[in-house]
Amino acid sequence: MAFISHIPPLEGGNYRVWREKYELALALSENDLALTSPCPATPVDPVRAENETNADFTTRQRDHAEVRMKYDLDRKKWGISNRKCLIVAKSTISDAIRVSILDCDTATEYLKKVESQFTSSSKAYASTLIKKLFNEKYFGGGIREHILKMSNTASKLKPMDLGLKDEFLIHLVFASLPKEYETFVVNYNMLSDKWDIEKLIAMCVQEDERLKSSHGDSANHVKDYKKKNFNKNVKPQGKAP
Structure with a gap:
């Protein structure tokens, strides 16, 4: 919160300063994962191949379970970061500007819409x-x-x-x-x-x-x-x- 409190409210003419302080605050608070990395891709569940033995398929399922577990952890971590990035962005933009920006599922998409307002x-x-x-x-x-x-x-x-x-x-x-x-x-x-x-x-x-x-x-x-x-x-x- 100490880092976030130093982000100046985005009011129109200070977009560059706001963006720099926004990214700096999230980086220093280690909440910028959603800004620096894409959302993890969902792993495809294994499908039994024709003529595949039960043992081979079971092995692939077991290996996939580990991949799925890692994905679930990474996806949760990324989702928490994405939510925080969106909340911080919206809370530091003045009402007059925020109402003109459509909601997005990801922070990076939202920031692109904000940037387009100030091109x-x-x-x-x-x-x-x-x-x-x-x-x-x-x-x-x-x-x-x-x-x-x-x-x-x-x-x-x-x-x-x-x-x-x-x-x-x-x-x-x-x-x-x-x-x-x-x-x-x-x-x-x-x-x-x-x-x-x-x-x-x-x-x-x-x-x-x-x-x-x-x-x-x-x-x-x-x-x-x-x-x-x-x-x-x-x-x-x-x-x-």
Whole structure:
């Protein structure tokens, strides 16, 4: 119940979050069998073959009894899981949405009907995420946080089968950087090796610190230069002739 209590009610715009929390809660409480495995198939009772001896048929019946016993146990376990999955799903969906979803015998069928209610909204959400990734720009404030933010946005596309490869995400990150990083990006493109996100973050942080240090030295140099020139232009004050 502690895991289930963390499932947010499905109210329309939070389908993705609801589905993730729903599956996580059932997995952690070990009640997700009906979501991960199909219903066990009923074993066919043995039929005596023509010219089969009583002993052979009896042996097959005995073997089948063990198969049937295992099936009964597995079917009961699966049925309990299926019932719990359905109850949890229905109890965490708002009344306005639940009344529009037809009942199903299995939790997987019910979840497919729930998903179909949000297909169009999911597409719109995916378009929003993709536009956000392509329009993202870095204006300072911590490049590590900037990359993690873009990586988190990209990860939200995975449940919709629109996950991005690391290499593509890395180029999107490069495209979001200002001109100061142009040489850095060119050097990467000349490398034969490919980075993952962790390597990208480490190298970008290093480059960010180098640029900040370089800009700081330049600023101090300009400041000192102006100060020296200002002092040269100031005439020493003395007694009037």
